[in-house]
Amino acid sequence: MFEEYLEMVEGEEGKHDLILFALSTCGWCRKARSFLDENKLPYRYVYVDLLEGDSQKEVFEEVKRRNPRKTFPTLVIDNEEVIAGFNEDKYREALL
């Protein structure tokens, strides 16, 4: 399961279960993480570019399933809603 590759970031009480699929080299992904960190939201994340071989394939398949355009960052909220790409207004509206 792709979940085994996720890193946990602690925060204050979390209203949502958040999973962030990101690239370690991407500026928008860093902005997305900064937003979550600054607002003290707990979340799990994975840098897909740092995985190799089959584990990368497995996680990338999950990204594809959630966001057919396979773009980063992809934020999955409560295993339901998906925000593709970082946009502060959209994050704010969905999470705060």
Next chain:
Amino acid sequence: MNPDFEPEVLEFRDRLEKEAEEGGYHLNPDREMTLMLAEGLLVNRKRYGYLLCPCRMGEGVMERDLDIICPCDYRDADLDEYGQCYCALYVSREVLEGKREIKGQIPERRPEPEELERKREESRAKARAGRESMPLWRCKVCGYLAARGNPPEVCPICKAGRERFEQFSLGGDGPPVPLWRCKVCGYLAARGNPPEVCPICKAGRERFEQFPL
């Protein structure tokens, strides 16, 4: 959060900015963003051997990632439409001057792989059908054209490498991309829209006309 950047990252960012300005392009005034992206680009160069876009997942095979080597084939169209490239490393003059705001990430313009392959084949077929007496080469990043045996090692306008050129034809039922002529100096480029600034004489976009064939 204020990460420290290595000297090579600072240096690389400054080089990108200098080259951008020389070619009529601009880096994002958000310095930290451009440093993060410069760092990502250098990581990718070490990892893959080429400057793969830091905000996209490549295949790690240069031939398949050519169109998303920075500056990517989609930069200029994104600058036209959104005032920023996909990563927001490059921005338009409007954004640089604060007349237009960057609100977040823009949609991905890159076609899906199958569509990409179809387009590649289409442009190869057009080039084969051309009647030029000498091959005509087009830089897919900036639209620069040169008629010569082989493409130049580096595009003199945008510094993209030889592998970013495609053979191009003006003949038959017209070129697949419009041709723009700078009315001031005569510079010609084959691209979706005229450049923001003429890379040769620095005349503005409004001084370009579509070149009739």
